[in-house]
Amino acid sequence: xxxxxxxxxxxxxxxxxxxxxxxxxxxxxxxxxxxxxxxxxxxxxxxxxxxxxxxxxxxxxxxxxxxxxxxxxxxxxxxxxxxxxxxxxxxxxxxxxxxxxxxxxxxxxxxxxxxxxxxxxxxxxxxxxxxxxxxxxxxxxxxxxxxxxxxxxxxxxxxxxxxxxxxxxxxxxxxxxxxxxxxxxxxxxxxxxxxxxxxxxxxxxxxxxxxxxxxxxxxxxxxxxxxxxxxxxxxxxxxxxxxxxxxxxxx
Amino acid sequence: xxxxxxxxxxxxxxxxxxxxxxxxxxxxxxxxxxxxxxxxxxxxxxxxxxxxxxxxxxxxxxxxxxxxxxxxxxxxxxxxxxxxxxxxxxxxxxxxxxxxxxxxxxxxxxxxxxxxxxxxxxxxxxxxxxxxxxxxxxxxxxxxxxxxxxxxxxxxxxxxxxxxxxxxxxxxxxxxxxxxxxxxxxxxxxxxxxxxxxxxxxxxxxxxxxxxxxxxxxxxxxxxxxxxxxxxxxxxxxxxxxxxxxxxxxxxxxx
Amino acid sequence: xxxxxxxxxxxxxxxxxxxxxxxxxxxxxxxxxxxxxxxxxxxxxxxxxxxxxxxxxxxxxxxxxxxxxxxxxxxxxxxxxxxxxxxxxxxxxxxxxxxxxxxxxxxxxxxxxxxxxxxxxxxxxxxxxxxxxxxxxxxxxxxxxxxxxxxxxxxxxxxxxxxxxxxxxxxxxxxxxxxxxxxxxxxxxxxxxxxxxxxxxxxxxxxxxxxxxxxxxxxxxxxxxxxxxxxxxxxxxxxxxxxxxxxxxxxxxxxxxxxxxxxxxxxxxxxxxxxxxxxxxxxxxxxxxxxxxxxxxxxxxxxxxxxxxxxxx
Numbered sequence: 001x002x003x004x005x006x007x008x009x010x011x012x013x014x015x016x017x018x019x020x021x022x023x024x025x026x027x028x029x030x031x032x033x034x035x036x037x038x039x040x041x042x043x044x045x046x047x048x049x050x051x052x053x054x055x056x057x058x059x060x061x062x063x064x065x066x067x068x069x070x071x072x073x074x075x076x077x078x079x080x081x082x083x084x085x086x087x088x089x090x091x092x093x094x095x096x097x098x099x100x101x102x103x104x105x106x107x108x109x110x111x112x113x114x115x116x117x118x119x120x121x122x123x124x125x126x127x128x129x130x131x132x133x134x135x136x137x138x139x140x141x142x143x144x145x146x147x148x149x150x151x152x153x154x155x156x157x158x159x160x161x162x163x164x165x166x167x168x169x170x171x172x173x174x175x176x177x178x179x180x181x182x183x184x185x186x187x188x189x190x191x192x193x194x195x196x197x198x199x200x201x202x203x204x205x206x207x208x209x210x211x212x213x214x215x216x217x218x219x220x221x222x223x224x225x226x227x228x229x230x231x232x233x234x235x236x237x238x239x240x241x242x243x244x245x246x247x248x249x250x251x
Numbered sequence: 252x253x254x255x256x257x258x259x260x261x262x263x264x265x266x267x268x269x270x271x272x273x274x275x276x277x278x279x280x281x282x283x284x285x286x287x288x289x290x291x292x293x294x295x296x297x298x299x300x301x302x303x304x305x306x307x308x309x310x311x312x313x314x315x316x317x318x319x320x321x322x323x324x325x326x327x328x329x330x331x332x333x334x335x336x337x338x339x340x341x342x343x344x345x346x347x348x349x350x351x352x353x354x355x356x357x358x359x360x361x362x363x364x365x366x367x368x369x370x371x372x373x374x375x376x377x378x379x380x381x382x383x384x385x386x387x388x389x390x391x392x393x394x395x396x397x398x399x400x401x402x403x404x405x406x407x408x409x410x411x412x413x414x415x416x417x418x419x420x421x422x423x424x425x426x427x428x429x430x431x432x433x434x435x436x437x438x439x440x441x442x443x444x445x446x447x448x449x450x451x452x453x454x455x456x457x458x459x460x461x462x463x464x465x466x467x468x469x470x471x472x473x474x475x476x477x478x479x480x481x482x483x484x485x486x487x488x489x490x491x492x493x494x495x496x497x498x499x500x501x502x503x504x505x506x
Numbered sequence: 507x508x509x510x511x512x513x514x515x516x517x518x519x520x521x522x523x524x525x526x527x528x529x530x531x532x533x534x535x536x537x538x539x540x541x542x543x544x545x546x547x548x549x550x551x552x553x554x555x556x557x558x559x560x561x562x563x564x565x566x567x568x569x570x571x572x573x574x575x576x577x578x579x580x581x582x583x584x585x586x587x588x589x590x591x592x593x594x595x596x597x598x599x600x601x602x603x604x605x606x607x608x609x610x611x612x613x614x615x616x617x618x619x620x621x622x623x624x625x626x627x628x629x630x631x632x633x634x635x636x637x638x639x640x641x642x643x644x645x646x647x648x649x650x651x652x653x654x655x656x657x658x659x660x661x662x663x664x665x666x667x668x669x670x671x672x673x674x675x676x677x678x679x680x681x682x683x684x685x686x687x688x689x690x691x692x693x694x695x696x697x698x699x700x701x702x703x704x705x706x707x708x709x710x711x712x713x714x715x716x717x718x719x720x721x722x723x724x725x726x727x728x729x730x731x732x733x734x735x736x737x738x739x740x741x742x743x744x745x746x747x748x749x750x751x752x753x754x755x756x757x758x759x760x761x762x763x764x765x766x767x768x769x770x771x772x773x774x775x776x777x778x779x780x781x782x783x784x785x786x787x788x789x790x791x792x793x794x795x796x797x798x799x800x801x802x803x804x805x806x807x808x809x810x811x812x813x814x815x816x817x818x819x
Contacts, residue, residue, distance in 0.1 A: 027580055029601055104670055108677060112665045143342045146313050150336035151405065153359035161358055165346045193674070195665045200640075203666065206572050207642025208804070209592075209599040242346040242385050 032212045037219055040212040052220045055198040058114050058186040062121020066178060070129030078137040095127035099188050107193035121185030125178035132174025136167030169243050172236040179232045183225045262290035262439050263325045263408045270319035279305060281464040289325060292440040292477060294454030298501045302465040303443045304413055311336050311411050335407040339414045341394040343386040350382040353401045372400040375434060392423035403434055410440045428452055432478040447493040451486045452479045461500030529562040530731050535574035535586040539567045540761055542773040543718055546609060546780055550742035552756040559734040578723055579603050590716040591643045594796055597814040598805045602724040605815040607736045609718035611781035616704040617651060618686040625681055628705055629655045637667035637680035644685045646802040647707050654711035676700045689775035693768055715795045733818045739784045785817055
């Protein structure tokens with residue numbers, strides 16, 4: 001995979017950032033220039049990376065758990081019609097309530113450690129994954145289902161060999177959205193109650209007016225989010241080797 | 252040839268009697284009868300929407316809740332599970348290779364796949380080189396050939412084909428007609444088509460459907476063995492005749 | 507005929523510049539939502555002291571508590587309510603802020619434990635969990651208090667509970683909280699029947715400081731409105747002291763949603779803590795606190811007081 005294009009985009013963004021700081025004259029305690037942020041990265045690297053590791057774990061576990069729960073929910077909704085009456089409202093509510101409102105409750109229940117943050121990330125991606133996968137499962141080509149019926153396939157067999165593979169592209173869309181959004185859950189959880197992680201570090205730095213450190217943490221968070229997205233995307237492309245979107249487009 | 256029926260299965264005939272088939276706002280059939288003679292190809296012709304696909308799907312068991320329909324097989328066994336279905340779309344699963352697609356039935360039923368037979372069928376439809384390819388890399392004609400191989404793999408006495416070649420270009424269509432005629436020897440086939448030429452090349456009995464509720468006219472029975480030659484006088488003369496009947500049917504439906 | 511025009515304009519100018527006609531607008535960013543800590547500001551507004559000083563003051567509650575000082579420093583707002591400890595740190599980070607008045611001249615911050623809990627002295631905090639709200643300063647306070655008893659920060663586990671100070675200690679999720687305001691959290695806990703007990707930083711090794719101050723942009727100290735503003739606050743504090751009932755009535759008259767038990771109690775507890783001479787400050791006291799912060803590692807250098815505090819002429 002070519003690294004040139006993302007690298008150029010990245011440097012371009014840095015340049016724009018730098019120009020904005022110079023042109024607008026914004027003070028460093030509101031928006032520090034890139035070189036100040038990198039300085040902070042270098043000076044406080046050890047703290048930043050140890051907190052970054054915690055946040056990364058929270059995001060990854062949240063993503064894994066949310067995807068698992070979401071997939072199981074989608075399969076349940078698809079297989080058991082009656083389940084829809086019970087599960088649908090829960091789904092919608094999980095999406096509608098702002099995470100910020102739920103965060104303090106989750107933290108109070110689950111404590112200030114990683115568990116509450118994993119729970120937050122899980123909660124925030126539950127709906128996108130479930131909705132996308134369920135939608136895909138519902139939209140199986142009728143022709144395929146007809147063929148399966150004439151072949152005397154069992155309902156379970158159809159689910160396993162036809163509906164699920166056919167629904168994978170839709171699932172992939174949901175998973176991509178989830179990957180982009182999971183970091184938010186982890187960070188909001190940290191803001192509300194924690195003793196480690198990038199979100200916690202940002203709050204702390206902000207309180208001490210160390211805005212360069214705050215932005216350094218933000219920068220690392222952005223890098224984590226982007227790297228995670230591309231990793232998941234690459235994995236999905238592998239899984240969906242047969243899908244037209246994979247075979248006809250490059251990066 | 253390995254696609255011949257085994258000693259246990261001689262061709263069966265099917266007779267359909269539909270007292271009534273109605274949907275929300277209209278009655279499709281009322282007192283309809285259809286005979287599919289053993290080992291023969293029965294063709295259904297007619298304007299779009301007349302109900303030929305519905306009849307086929309009825310026999311395939313794809314129309315749930317259809318009562319007052321009687322399907323009787325000559326060997327007195329139920330029809331369920333004894334049909335093979337081929338549609339206008341190839342219905343190949345995009346994530347499976349051609350070979351895996353042919354073995355789909357076994358996979359869905361949880362049976363052990365007969366790889367040797369599948370490879371042989373692939374050979375007969377001329378797709379050996381593409382056994383491991385994904386359907387997306389094949390042309391339309393090749394995909395329908397794969398679908399044909401899959402249909403043969405099912406090894407069922409009754410084969411139901413719903414306009415299977417209508418999405419192909421004229422040359423591929425003729426080739427596929429020849430191939431299908433050869434490979435499906437000895438089976439009872441119901442072929443739905445909108446192409447009179449195809450019906451004349453392949454059909455032993457041709458019915459034109461018309462009206463609402465549907466009326467099935469008497470069979471038109473060309474002579475000779477399928478696939479009939481394009482220059483066959485029956486084929487040439489029959490075309491004009493069938494087109495007349497179709498036109499009348501169309502007007503009847505429009506009325 | 508011609509000389510009447512300048513005369514008329516001159517008279518008009520004088521007329522419109524008299525305080526009773528021309529009110530200068532002034533925007534003050536609060537540190538948090540309106541609460542009894544802001545009583546002098548509310549009374550100055552409601553009892554017309556601002557108006558008499560020719561000021562039309564708007565009080566704005568921030569949605570992000572860390573923003574007001576930054577906004578004043580960036581020139582986007584005129585005055586803000588802030589905290590003396592944070593001011594020292596902010597000035598060192600280069601924010602051009604200066605303290606022009608004191609609102610609350612005692613610390614309000616305290617270390618709170620459950621009254622009926624196992625913690626009976628600060629020494630008992632060894633190995634325990636302490637919740638805090640990230641303001642940037644709490645660990646320094648806690649550190650000094652622990653040091654007095656031979657402990658240090660490593661002997662406790664600090665947990666950021668953000669603003670859920672009372673809930674976290676009442677629910678037993680932490681053993682103590684630092685950063686709780688003694689006039690608020692203690693009353694909150696009393697009301698729900700989980701009384702707390704406070705250890706006061708100024709009694710346990712932390713030099714006294716002003717909890718709430720008014721800050722302005724460093725280059726704007728000559729703004730004539732500011733002295734008038736501070737004078738009006740002084741009048742308000744006088745009024746508070748002399749007419750406590752009327753003051754409370756005026757407060758809840760302007761903010762009906764604050765007429766509840768918690769605010770009533772907080773009001774009562776905050777009363778003795780308002781700076782009676784808002785404009786004045788004690789140089790040595792500020793300097794002493796600056797040295798304390800340096801010792802705790804929150805700032806690198808002490809600096810001349812005039813860098814961050816002034817008595818307006």
